[in-house]
Amino acid sequence: xxxxVLGSGCAKCKLLAERAQEAAQGLGVAYTLLKVTxxxxxxxxxVMATPGLVVDGxxxxxxxxxxxxxxxxxxxxxxxxxIAIAQGAGQASQEG
Numbered sequence: 001x002x003x004x005v006l007g008s009g010c011a012k013c014k015l016l017a018e019r020a021q022e023a024a025q026g027l028g029v030a031y032t033l034l035k036v037t038x039x040x041x042x043x044x045x046x047v048m049a050t051p052g053l054v055v056d057g058x059x060x061x062x063x064x065x066x067x068x069x070x071x072x073x074x075x076x077x078x079x080x081x082x083i084a085i086a087q088g089a090g091q092a093s094q095e096g
């Protein structure tokens with residue numbers, strides 16, 4: 001799973017990155033966390049208000065910082081996650 005946090009690197013962007021990482025680790029899914037800070041790259045993903053959360057290329061949140069529980073639900077409801085959890089997937093990597 002590719003998780004992208006879009007924003008300038010402000011405090012809210014950093015908080016979103018921390019919460020997204022905690023949520024993904026809590027689910028035990030394999031993921032990559034990327035921080036996208038360049039404005040043209042943010043807009044190209046369709047996000048007009050930061051911070052933004054993108055999962056596998058789909059915008060899941062923008063303009064606010066969801067709770068860890070809310071992010072966990074976004075990730076859990078994403079295609080294939082329930083299958084991966086049932087099978088015991090759980091390696092994580094981080095970039096950015």
